[in-house]
Amino acid sequence: xxxxxxxxxxxxxxxxxxxxxxxxxxxxxxxxxxxxxxxxxxxxxxxxxxxxxxxxxxxxxxxxxxxxxxxxxxxxxxxxxxxxxxxxxxxxxxxxxxxxxxxxxxxxxxxxxxxxxxxxxxxxxxxxxxxxxxxxxxxxxxxxxxxxxxxxxxxxxxxxxxxxxxxxxxxxxxxxxxxxxxxxxxxxxxxxxxxxxxxxxxxxxxxxxxxxxxxxxxxxxxxxxxxxxxxxxxxxxxxxxxxxxxxxxxxxxx
Amino acid sequence: xxxxxxxxxxxxxxxxxxxxxxxxxxxxxxxxxxxxxxxxxxxxxxxxxxxxxxxxxxxxxxxxxxxxxxxxxxxxxxxxxxxxxxxxxxxxxxxxxxxxxxxxxxxxxxx
Numbered sequence: 001x002x003x004x005x006x007x008x009x010x011x012x013x014x015x016x017x018x019x020x021x022x023x024x025x026x027x028x029x030x031x032x033x034x035x036x037x038x039x040x041x042x043x044x045x046x047x048x049x050x051x052x053x054x055x056x057x058x059x060x061x062x063x064x065x066x067x068x069x070x071x072x073x074x075x076x077x078x079x080x081x082x083x084x085x086x087x088x089x090x091x092x093x094x095x096x097x098x099x100x101x102x103x104x105x106x107x108x109x110x111x112x113x114x115x116x117x118x119x120x121x122x123x124x125x126x127x128x129x130x131x132x133x134x135x136x137x138x139x140x141x142x143x144x145x146x147x148x149x150x151x152x153x154x155x156x157x158x159x160x161x162x163x164x165x166x167x168x169x170x171x172x173x174x175x176x177x178x179x180x181x182x183x184x185x186x187x188x189x190x191x192x193x194x195x196x197x198x199x200x201x202x203x204x205x206x207x208x209x210x211x212x213x214x215x216x217x218x219x220x221x222x223x224x225x226x227x228x229x230x231x232x233x234x235x236x237x238x239x240x241x242x243x244x245x246x247x248x249x250x251x252x253x254x
Numbered sequence: 255x256x257x258x259x260x261x262x263x264x265x266x267x268x269x270x271x272x273x274x275x276x277x278x279x280x281x282x283x284x285x286x287x288x289x290x291x292x293x294x295x296x297x298x299x300x301x302x303x304x305x306x307x308x309x310x311x312x313x314x315x316x317x318x319x320x321x322x323x324x325x326x327x328x329x330x331x332x333x334x335x336x337x338x339x340x341x342x343x344x345x346x347x348x349x350x351x352x353x354x355x356x357x358x359x360x361x362x363x364x365x
Contacts, residue, residue, distance in 0.1 A: 037272065040272075041332055041334070041335070044331065044335055045334060045335060045338060048335060048338045048339060048342070049338065051342070052338070052341075052342035052345075055342050055343065055346050056345075056346065056349075059346045059349065059350070062350075063349075063350055063353055066350070066354070067353075067354075067357055085295060085298065089291060089295045092291050093288060093291060096284065096287045096288060096291065097284075099321065099325055100280060100281075100283075100284040100287075100325075102325075103275075103280045103283075103324075103325045104277055104280055106327075107274065107275065107276070107277055107280065110274045111274065225327075228325075228326070229326055232321055232322075232325045232326045233326075235321060235325075236318045236321055236322070239314050239317050239318050239321070240311075240314050240318070242294075242314075243294055243298075243307075243310035243311060243313070243314050244310075244311075246298075247294065247295065247298040247310050248298070248306055248307040248310045248311075250298045250299060250306070251301045251302075251303070251306055
């Protein structure tokens with residue numbers, strides 16, 4: 001009998017009907033889970049399985065970057081140096097701040113402080129929007145300089161950098177064309193990252209509304225916690241994008 | 255779980271006590287992340303040769319690990335969740351390595 005779970009207080013519906021406290025299905029303890037911990041663990045496990053598929057998705061992009069950076073190293077160096085470290089570092093700090101407020105939001109939900117939870121969710125959203133605003137500015141600059149890969153791509157800054165006051169070695173025309181590979185990967189990687197943030201901000205709006213309604217301040221934390229996992233995962237992707245795209249090509253020898 | 259007669263402890267095998275991480279920990283992690291962002295930007299402007307990408311990626315990995323352990327609570331999760339996270343990153347590294355061995359060995363000796 002030692003491997004059999006038996007409720008010491010009867011929970012069967014027949015008995016429950018006659019008990020003073022009828023069976024209440026709490027959102028943090030649905031009837032098909034034995035305990036609240038079990039439901040929570042199942043939720044966390046499921047969320048992590050989803051995040052593993054996301055690791056594989058972004059992993060493919062990182063793999064392409066790794067390979068093409070080795071193949072077209074000179075083109076990647078000069079194209080990468082077109083990005084602003086100042087804006088990249090600022091955005092990294094903004095995103096870390098956003099993740100920090102998200103983490104505090106999970107804490108506020110745990111200790112059932114509704115006002116703080118709403119405040120932290122709003123701050124998370126605001127910093128996320130600041131990040132996207134800076135990203136828009138960076139994209140716009142690329143658009144104006146014709147650095148978007150395609151028929152209108154302009155290699156003149158790469159074949160004749162000194163005419164533009166850029167201290168880089170000029171590239172041969174065929175290698176200069178390969179800067180398009182860098183920008184393709186740049187837009188694919190930061191664009192997919194930004195898309196994840198846009199989806200996250202939409203979800204944050206919905207969660208803020210529900211938090212304001214009081215859904216998450218009576219012990220039901222799972223949606224906030226699992227969304228937090230998603231938001232931190234998107235942060236982590238950026239923690240790798242920033243050094244790979246902005247930083248590691250400052251010194252062409254490396 | 256006094257609610258159940260469960261001597262084999264099927265319901266909560268990990269004894270995973272629910273742990274609430276305090277804001278103090280979060281502030282420490284936040285400060286560490288900002289500090290290492292500064293360090294990685296500074297390191298990019300020093301010519302370290304082949305070590306530039308190594309340092310940048312090393313710092314990125316360190317930052318990712320503390321985000322995973324504290325912001326994502328993995329340090330306080332059950333072994334099941336820890337194994338899941340570890341298995342994911344391990345599989346990712348295996349895939350990268352196998353893809354690279356293919357590309358590196360295609361033109362072996364022809365360069």
